[in-house]
Amino acid sequence: MGYKLNRKIKVEQAALYSRSELELMSEYRLREVCRREHIVKGLDKNLTNEELIEMILSYCQSFEDELIRKEIPGGRERIEQVLDKFSIREPEKDELRISGKISIYEGAALNFLDDYKIEYKDKFLNTNALIVSGDKKVCAVFNVVAMGDKKDSLYLVKEADLSGVATEIKDYSLYLMEREASGFIYHTYMGNEEGNTTLLRYKAYKLPIMDFEVLPLIDLHMPIALDLGSTNTTVAMYADSSYYRQINTAKQRGIKENTICHTLFFESVGGxxxxxMMIPTVVAVTEVKEGSIEYAFGRKALWYANLSYTDKGFSVFYDIKRWVGDFERKEELTDSKGRYRYVQRIEIIGAYLRHVLDITRDSFKCRIKEVYITVPVKQKHVYEQMLSILSEMLSVEIKVTLDESTAVLYSFISKMREKNRLKDGESYKALIMDCGGGTTDLSACKFKVHAKGDIQTYIMENSYKNGNTDFGGNNITYRIIATSKTENCIQTSWT
Incomplete structure (x- = not known):
């Protein structure tokens, strides 16, 4: 009797977990992780939650906890003191390649959409990387991460808080490190490592780059447009010629001159x-600290909501748009460890808007000074009160410009213009029913087009008919259309 080796069997790679992710799980789910990843020692019934977490991390740690993500005074200088003792290796030809020029914007994050990437190599996954000048100065710190579960490339990313500096002596290089060396660099940066005489065992891979530059954020001459929806939120800006000439990453992001550009929200959740072009209007509480509260937003908040339902009870909020009518009321915030605090609703709304505007800033590398927001007609006055407070809270001027139903009409007119269906001097009438995720407005409008050369002028008359700030969602628009079609069919059959 013989045995045949089956080379086609695929060995599943263990999933990777971070400490913060495991701390949100119940004991039952932690033991499920041990079973799924074949961690036999984790099946011991006497192990506490903390011991289970340490056990899982010893086998399946993602090392995200050792990524440099915030600015620490003196951190780069401490790295410079030990870096010259590393064993520096230049990779063989075509072993590793990176973009010839790397540009970062001071005060903006670097993310996947900036598209600075290298070939996927497991030894560099979730490590720190450095930009080093010819005079051995550390100019910037990046994280080397994968885009979710994809294994085609690794990306250079950085948080907005991490600063960068360009030096007079150029000759820049990108230093990549394996996990052990990256972990040492992390602890050195944080000030946790003392002098080590065996630094030569750590090595860094040196990739020359043509240029590295640190640019200021671009000042916008036009406001950002934001639609805070009951279900989803979307943001857009107009890329005029002045902005387009200054942005270096237009091609990577698909930004075209004199066009409307939407903020792209990238989220990696559950693999x-x-x-x-929209982000769910959902907020979850991840940690309640003495002087601050940490939140998750969008799809990540929905993922936390699932954990809250199955494992631990912590606060998740879906209807923050409905809070506008009573924004000073306090809500109880609870995290997975049972710690709680009471905060005003407007603080939670402010945290969500800050997150959305930060992503917009990172996407367009711009300094946001003014935001125009659409609101339900019935709540225009209360929105103006709330937004005046939020403007001070976020250091951004936020204004009410259009009611939501009129904004829909502007979109409709824009599409008619693109198709050349608007005739000069002709009057048009429209009945606008805006059925959103939680509010509904009904407005009537009459508008007329006057063309003079290449300039078109629109004379509009709006009248508010009806609305409800507590009616919407559940695909209400499609259900109304379906009902109307059904009734029309019945009436047609009777006649």
Whole structure:
């Protein structure tokens, strides 16, 4: 009797977990992780939650906890003191390649959409990388991460808080490190490592780059447009000629001159990647600290909501748009460890808007000074009160410009213009029913087009008919259309 080796069997690679992710799980789910990843020692019934977490991390740690993500005074200088003792290796030809020029914007994050990437190599996954000048100065710190579960490339990313500096002596290089060396660099940066005489065992891979530059954020001459929806939120800006001439990453981001550009929200949750022009209007509380509260937003908040439902009870909020009518009321915030605090609703709304505007800043590398927001007609006055407070809170001027139903009409007119269906001097009438995720407005409008050369002028008359700030959602628009079609069919059959 013989045995045949089956080379086609695929060995599943263990999933990777971070400490913060495991701390949100119940004991039952931690033991499920041990079973799924074949960690036999983790099946011991006497192990506490903390011991289970340490056990899982010893086998399946993602090392995300050792990524440099915030600015620490003196951190780069401490790295410079030990870096010259590393064993520096230049990779063989075509072993590793990176973009010839790397540009970062001071005060903006670097993310996947900036598209600075290298070939996927497991030894560099979730490590720190450095930009080093010819005079051995550390100019910037990046994280080397994968886009979700994809294994085609690794990306250079950085948080907005991490600063960068360009030096007079150029000759820049990108230093990549394996996990052990990266972990040492992390602890050195944080000030946790003392002098080590065996630094030569750590090595860094040196990739020359043509240029590295640190640019200021671009000042916008036009406001950002924001639609805070009951279900989803979307943001857009107009890329005029002045902005387009200054942005270096237009090609990577698909930005075209004199066009409307939407903020793209990239989220990697549960092994899936989402790149969308909207973000769910959901907020989850991840940690309640003495002087601050940490939140998750969008799809990540929905993922936390699932954990809250199955494992631990912590606060998740879906209807923050409905809070506008009573924004000073306090809500109880609870995290997975049972710690709680009471905060005003407007603080939670402010945290969500800050997150959305930060992503917009990172996407367009711009300094946001003014935001125009659409609101339900019935709540225009209360929105103006709330937004005046939020403007001070976020250091951004936020104004009410259009009611939501009129904004829909502007979109309709824009599409008619693109198709050349508007005639000069002709009057048009429209009945606008805006059925959103939680509010509904009904407005009537009459508008007329006057063309003079290439300039078109629109004379509009709006009248508000009806609305409800507590009616919407559940695909209400499609259900109304379906009902109307059904009734029309019945009436037609009777006649």
């Amino acid at each position: 899936e990647n989402f790149t969308e």
